[in-house]
Amino acid sequence: MSWLDLFSAVCLIAGALSCLFGAIGLLTFPDVAARLQAATKPQTLGLVLILLGSAVHLEVRYASGLILVGLFQAITAPVLAQLVGRAAYRAGSVRRETLDTDHLARRVEHEHGRTL
């Protein structure tokens, strides 16, 4: 049981727990905007940790491929969150009472000439 194995074990367990908490958030959070938090941040953290844990056991060329996978997830998750969040807002799926600040309301009013 080397230090590398211990590092790998901690990363894998922590990553899986992070993904699990994200999935729990998907079920318990109130609206689409809140669920996006659960869908993007814990999943990305969990995936990167799992990639670290797995890369320890692989050859260098495969481990560098895993870097690409982590990079894809880290770049695409915020883009997805922004697009889904905007679509949810315009579709009326976002609960207004859960928002502290709403900068998009003014612009939407300007576009539609009415109040949501």
Added chain:
Amino acid sequence: MMGVVFAITFGLLCLAGLLSLVRLLLGRGTLDRIVALDVFITLIVAATCVGMGMNEDGSNVALAAAFALLAFIGSVSAARLVEKKESHR
């Protein structure tokens, strides 16, 4: 020892996948299902990577990368479609 760790990791990922499937089925709208599906595919990518580490065989790395990209493209396309539909209402 590492076998137990991999088993625990797989178990947690399967449980997370199950929960996201529940959200997929119980979704209150299209966007909820889009988000749940994206999470589910991310979990598939994670499980693939765990499998690679367990077998010490990295030949599936291209599969994991392809899944990650496909999840992104599919979810963004679906979100754009929902937005277009709503703006024409």
